Structure formats: C-alpha cells, structure tokens
Amino acid sequence: MTASNYIAGQWVAGQGSECLHVYEPALGQPFEELTAASVAQVDAAVAAARRALPAWKCTDANARAAYLRGFARELGTRREALIGLQMRNNGKPRHEAEIDLDDAIATFEYYAELAQQLPARQQDVPLAAAGFTSRTRLEPVGVVGLIVPWNFPLVTSAWKLAPALAAGCTVVLKPSEVTPLVEQAYGHIAEALGLPAGVLNIVNGKAETGAALSSHAGLDKVSFTGSNGVGSQVMRSAAAQCRPVTLELGGKSAIVVFDDCDPDQAVAWIIAGITWNAGQMCSATSRLLVQEGIADTLLPRLQKALQALRVGNPLGEDVDMGPLTSQAQWLKVAGYFATAREEGLTCLAGGEVLGREGWFVSPTLYTDVPVESRLWTEEIFGPVLCARRFVSEAQAIEEANDSRFGLVGTVCSADLARAERVADALEVGHVWINSVQAVFVETSWGGTKASGIGRELGPWGLAGYQSVKHVTRCLG
Ligand code: NAD
DSSP, X not given: OOOOEEETTEEEOOOSSOEEEEEETTTTEEEEEEEOOOHHHHHHHHHHHXXXXXXXXXXXXXXXXXXXXXXXXXXXXXXHXXXXXXXXXXXXXXXXXXXXXXXXXHHHXXXXXXXXXXXXHSOBOOOSSTXXXXXXXXXXXXXXXXXXXXXXXXXXXXXXXXXHHHHTOEEEEEOOSSSOSTTHHHHHHHHHHTOXXXXXXXXXXXXXXXXXXXXXXTOSEEEEESXXXXXXXXXXXHHHHTOOEEEEOOOOOEEEEOTTSOHHHHHHHHHHHHHGGGGOOTTOOOEEEEEHHHHXXXXXXXXXXXXXXXXXXXXXXXXXXXXXXXHHHHHHHHHHHHHHHHHTOEEEEXXXXXXXXXXXXOOEEEESOOTTSHXXXXXXXXXXXXXXXXXXXXXXXXXXXXXXXXXEEEEEOSOHHHHHHHHHHSOSSEEEESSOSOOOTTSOBOOEETTEESOBSHHHHHHTTEEEXXXXXXXX
16 A cells, blocks of 8 residues: 655555545546545654654754755656646646646745744844833744645645744645645655654545544644635634634635726636636636626627637647546536526536546636626636626626625726726735736735635745744843
C-alpha cells in the first residue's frame, strides 16, 4: 500500500478504514488508490507537530526563510511532474497548471521575505504614560491544522503552509481526498530540505479524517478552505475548544459590465471569470450584471465565444477548458441544468453535459435569470454563468450585493472614477477593475458575509498564524 501520510518525518501507509480512489476526470477512470489515515494516525501527526513546536518557533528567522526558499526552489525542480499530475487528476489545461505551480512558488518566496523581516517587527511601543516601557512580540499561534479542497490543491496549501511555517507554527495538512497526490510533494520537499521532523505533517483522508483533525484537542488553530457546510462544522469544533479559526468558503460573485466597455474585451473578462478551472473557483464571477446599453451587443458575442471554447482532455488535446474534477461535481452541475430547465430559464449556450467519456459539461449562459432562481443565488462551482440587465449604477450595486456570499467582484468600465466608486461599494473581500482573477501574493484573500472569516496572503496571511504579546515593564 502506498505510504502517503507524512508523520513525524516518516512516510507511512494509511491505517484507516476508507479507500481513496484517485481519478483521471477526463476519462472518468481511477489511476491510484490510497488508504486513509486512521484517527490514531491523526493523533500521531498532531503529537509530532506538538513535539516539534518548541524548537521550530525558536528557529532563527533567517533559517526559517531559507527553508521557505528551499520549498520554492524544490517546487521548481519538480515542475513537470507537478504540472502533469494537476492536468491528470484535476483536469486542468496545461497553462492553468503552470500558473498554479508558479503561484505556489511565489507564495513561498514571498513568505520567506516576511519571515526575514520578523525580528525587525518585534518593536518597542511608545507609551503616553511615563515610567513604563512596552515591546511587542509576534509569536506563532502554535500547532495548526490545515484543511484544504481540491480545486487549486498546490496553491491553497501553499497559501497556508508558507505563512504558518514563516510565523514559526508547526502544521498538520489534510489535502482533499479528490486530489491527495500533488500535495505529497510538500512532504517530499520537507524531507529533501531536512526540515525538522514533525514541523510539517500530512494526513490523507475524507470527512472522517478531516473531522478527527479539526476537532483535535491538540491544535491551537484550524485554517480551513472548502464548502460552507463543512466550514460551519469546523467552526463548531473550534467553538467547542474556544480556539481561533480561519475560514475560506464559497462565493457567488458578480461581474458588472457598464455600457462604456469595449464589448470584445468585456467578453474575454467574463469568460475567464467563469471558465477558468472549468468554473470550479470560489471566486468565479458567476453572476453577470450587464448594463442595458451594451447588453444587446455583448450577449450574442458572449454566446458565440462560449460556444467556440475548445473543451476536452488536457492531456491529449489543445483545450481552453478541461473536465470537472470529480463525478460528484459533474452530477451537481448536471442537477443545476435540470433545475434551469424546470425553471424555464433562457439558455443561450451550453446547459448540458457532454456525451463523451469523462466528466465534461459545456460552458453555459442563462439570461434574464430571476433573482429568486437557485441558479442566481447558489454556488454551482462549474462553468455556468447567469446574466441580468441593469439600468443604473445604484441598481448594479444593489443587485451585486444582494447575496449571502461576499468573496470577490469584477467591475468593467471605461469610466475609472465610476469603477472605483462601485468597487468601494461592493460588500466583498477583493475587487478587480478591468481585469479578472488576478491574485497577487502581496494582496489579501478572503471574504465577507458567508464567504469566510479572516484573510490569507499578504501580511494578513502571516498575521493569521501569529499571536500578539506585549511585554510591559515598570521603570521605577
Ligand atoms: P469540502 O468542504 O467538501 O471539503 C474541503 C475539505 O474538508 C476536504 O479536505 C474534505 O476532506 C474536508 N472535510 C470534509 N468533511 C469534513 C469534516 N466533517 N470535518 C473536517 N474536514 C472535512 O469542499 P470541496 O468540495 O473540497 O471544495 C469546494 C468548496 O471550497 C467550494 O464551496 C469553494 O467555494 C470552496 N473554496 C473556497 C476558497 C476560498 O478561498 N474562499 C478556495 C477554494 C475553494
């Protein structure tokens, strides 16, 4: 049996009761099988992280930075293998798999810099009162459980691992059961770099393993990325232990297109926002709000462009969009196509699963979707775009904000003052103006409302793994 769990610096086979079948979604066929970690192995991983913490948190910041640079470098040396694995297991087109790898590398490099700056940030605090001094210590939170989904496995894990290790935390990572192979690279890299045993542990498994980790009494924090349903369970476990949690959850984001846009440019932005990763993005801009004056020009061009996308197996063909990553996701999206038919929605493109092997669906556009429709309000997590027309800026803002989610938004307009105004009014964590899905490691990531709690990336990502202590001394 494959030794897929990395615990206390050793690779060990899972001893749990569940089998993880790893699929090639373009064929709908499994190509690897793992056994999940047992609850006792989750205990062992947390215990290893706990043992490693005292030494790791005192490691010199330059040494921690050197390890992080090592992660960046070693990801680069595994480039082809990691790109190939994401194409095979996620169904990502090659250029998307390349960007994911580059994002992960950039994240480790960025947090190496921030780790190095840490000593300079342990500062004295000027006090108004006489007779005292006070200094700040930014200390690691401690042992952290990191639970991630399958849509951007290398990237989502890097966004957690790099700042956690930079802060001086030790970690137990649980990858998704859908894509459990690619993040094993992090364990192999830890081994190659001689990262002290127990600083980074990896346990594989499904919900049972995730729940064993998120409810573990030996953790000081959990950082979770995934669905709202599981996120609220993770939050309940954290509440029971009165410990902090970071949650990166779902989205149903708007892209607002004003009538002063170049329609072809707008079409390119709209398509990228809904078909990248086959729409399996928390940040997919799946609600299109298009202004009356441009709608009749833009929608037919959008229809044509969506219908022209090349959908296929990224391993054999030159494609714009691959399959959905899992059968469960494929069935879920097919269910929304059925709901759209029941609701009598107007379908301008797609709206069906593709009749070939594997888990493919066509890029889809529904128009004039009522605000009560489930397709307008629920996260679909597929290449399914719903459109509505608006007249005024105020109406666009109101409709964009009328969602339980608040992850991102995109504003397209030649009037930059207006675009900035709308960006300020959107109740979300990140807004793109005249661009789409551009995520930079220096900027924050995370949502308002039901899209989550806390922020990743940038200095905020590091702060999520730090505890602030002040040492105040009486001079008298
Ligand atoms: P999911 O919630 O089903 O699973 C996420 C992880 O949680 C997996 O590792 C899974 O094994 C684990 N898990 C399952 N049950 C658990 C339990 N009871 N306790 C603890 N862990 C458990 O989500 P998914 O289907 O893998 O991912 C899709 C979701 O993730 C979408 O809703 C998407 O919007 C969200 N997402 C959000 C962001 C963001 O940054 N906001 C990024 C990517 C994905």
